[in-house]
Amino acid sequence: MKKNELDKALEIFDTEIKKSGLSRREAFKVAGLGGAAFLLGGSESEAATIAKASEAKAKIVIVGGGLAGISTAARLVNSLAEPDITIIEPNPKSVSYQPGTTLVASGVYASKDELLYETKDYLPKGVTLIKDKAIDFNPEANKITLESGEVLSYDFLIVAAGIVLNYGAIKGLEEVGDAYSVGDASKILKVFGDSGVTSVYNIDSAEQMWIQMQKFVQKAKDGQKVKGVFTDPNTAIKCGGAPKKVMYLTNARLNEAKARANAELNFYADSGKLFGVKEYADAIEKQFIARDMKWNFNHNLIAVDINKKIATFDKYWQEKGAFDKDLEEYEMITKHQNIDVPFDFLHITPPQKAPDEIGNSEIGSNKGWVPVNKETLQHVKYNNIFAIGDIAAVPMGKTGGSVRKQYKVLVDNLISVMEGKEPTAKYTGYTVCPLITDIGKVMLAEFDWTAKPTPSFPLDPTQERYIWWLLKVYLLKPMTMHGMLSGRA
Numbered sequence: 001m002k003k004n005e006l007d008k009a010l011e012i013f014d015t016e017i018k019k020s021g022l023s024r025r026e027a028f029k030v031a032g033l034g035g036a037a038f039l040l041g042g043s044e045s046e047a048a049t050i051a052k053a054s055e056a057k058a059k060i061v062i063v064g065g066g067l068a069g070i071s072t073a074a075r076l077v078n079s080l081a082e083p084d085i086t087i088i089e090p091n092p093k094s095v096s097y098q099p100g101t102t103l104v105a106s107g108v109y110a111s112k113d114e115l116l117y118e119t120k121d122y123l124p125k126g127v128t129l130i131k132d133k134a135i136d137f138n139p140e141a142n143k144i145t146l147e148s149g150e151v152l153s154y155d156f157l158i159v160a161a162g163i164v165l166n167y168g169a170i171k172g173l174e175e176v177g178d179a180y181s182v183g184d185a186s187k188i189l190k191v192f193g194d195s196g197v198t199s200v201y202n203i204d205s206a207e208q209m210w211i212q213m214q215k216f217v218q219k220a221k222d223g224q225k226v227k228g229v230f231t232d233p234n235t236a237i238k239c240g241g242a243p244k245k246v247m248y249l250t251n252a253r254l255n256e257a258k259a260r261a262n263a264e265l266n267f268y269a270d271s272g273k274l275f276g277v278k279e280y281a282d283a284i285e286k287q288f289i290a291r292d293m294k295w296n297f298n299h300n301l302i303a304v305d306i307n308k309k310i311a312t313f314d315k316y317w318q319e320k321g322a323f324d325k326d327l328e329e330y331e332m333i334t335k336h337q338n339i340d341v342p343f344d345f346l347h348i349t350p351p352q353k354a355p356d357e358i359g360n361s362e363i364g365s366n367k368g369w370v371p372v373n374k375e376t377l378q379h380v381k382y383n384n385i386f387a388i389g390d391i392a393a394v395p396m397g398k399t400g401g402s403v404r405k406q407y408k409v410l411v412d413n414l415i416s417v418m419e420g421k422e423p424t425a426k427y428t429g430y431t432v433c434p435l436i437t438d439i440g441k442v443m444l445a446e447f448d449w450t451a452k453p454t455p456s457f458p459l460d461p462t463q464e465r466y467i468w469w470l471l472k473v474y475l476l477k478p479m480t481m482h483g484m485l486s487g488r489a
Contacts, residue, residue, distance in 0.1 A: 065089025074487030401432030
């Protein structure tokens with residue numbers, strides 16, 4: 001980001017936030033955005049560094065060098081007098097600001113290059129980076145085996161390997177198979193082609209989406225009646241708001257082109273609600289109605305015919321069966337029906353899972369995710385293993401905003417265990433989803449495991465605001481790059 005762009009954004013941000021009676025510094029403080037200190041200047045940035053480092057010593061291995069892994073490593077470097085940390089990461093590049101992929105996909109950001117960074121450039125001082133993949137885990141012996149054949153031992157293991165995009169689970173996309181947010185996207189781009197099929201979850205396909213979205217909008221502008229279809233799968237996903245953001249932004253671009261009347265937009269969700277927190281779900285429903293955006297619950301995408309432009313969903317519902325006299329209740333039977341939906345523009349949110357080599361290992365679980373105590377992030381079976389981010393079996397914890405809270409808790413607890421103490425720091429389930437509802441509008445959805453809004457600002461959290469757009473588009477990315485990746489945010 002150019003300095004003048006940031007200065008301009010901050011100027012606008014200051015003006016808007018002062019309308020609420022807050023200064024920029026106060027707003028960041030209320031929001032707990034300590035990592036934004038670099039934006040504020042002064043000693044606050046220095047104060048973010050741990051004042052007294054622990055003398056505890058141990059060999060720490062981190063599997064995964066994305067945002068969660070690098071941030072955790074940086075925090076450990078700031079917190080230990082003599083850190084011995086190794087990161088295992090096969091991909092030389094990472095995405096700095098995952099929510100930014102929706103902005104690339106809608107033309108707000110010029111290209112994917114605004115989000116990509118070289119892992120080595122943000123590697124904390126003294127940390128060893130091994131460009132390899134962990135493929136086997138022996139927690140009893142405290143060893144992991146790399147794809148190269150090298151075996152590493154550890155005293156403590158942190159799993160931050162992220163999530164796998166399981167496109168291959170959808171019939172018609174078997175050739176794509178498993179994919180990642182960053183890395184080789186050749187199969188995705190080849191299979192999707194120029195068909196109008198898109199997905200924001202890979203950085204390259206997100207960039208391609210902007211091309212497909214423009215073509216979709218142009219058809220509507222030319223007077224064609226077109227149909228956009230947006231999906232939400234039957235698995236936990238990275239950034240649960242992203243599928244709706246894409247739909248909102250498509251709607252915005254159609255309005256911008258004065259072509260909205262020619263487009264039908266439909267959201268198909270496997271779940272039975274638009275959001276996990278009722279207050280935000282109610283707000284989204286009102287927004288959908290106001291924008292003439294339709295939704296369909298209990299629909300899971302199972303197949304795509306790219307040539308015919310047909311998306312097939314498993315529609316399911318429950319019906320009463322036989323009456324159980326002993327329990328005095330009816331047996332509930334789940335019914336299924338395949339529904340074919342034509343499309344001109346299809347956004348696929350793929351099923352998502354942990355990497356098989358981890359999910360199916362001794363440190364995984366029957367659901368694939370790494371099972372941890374949801375508050376301490378410590379493995380439920382192995383006390384010297386922790387997990388963080390998308391791969392951790394933590395409710396509602398697969399966002400960058402969650403990681404910002406998690407990695408501080410993890411580091412505090414890891415150091416406690418290294419010092420022979422019990423882990424006492426607790427992650428409360430805080431999650432933030434800056435839900436884009438229009439160009440220039442965002443609803444800042446903050447919540448935790450209470451499933452209630454937990455707003456950081458003294459403003460109605462269900463309202464769409466320009467100020468949150470500024471935060472999302474201009475400020476959160478540099479906060480991530482300069483705050484979290486330095487271990488200070």
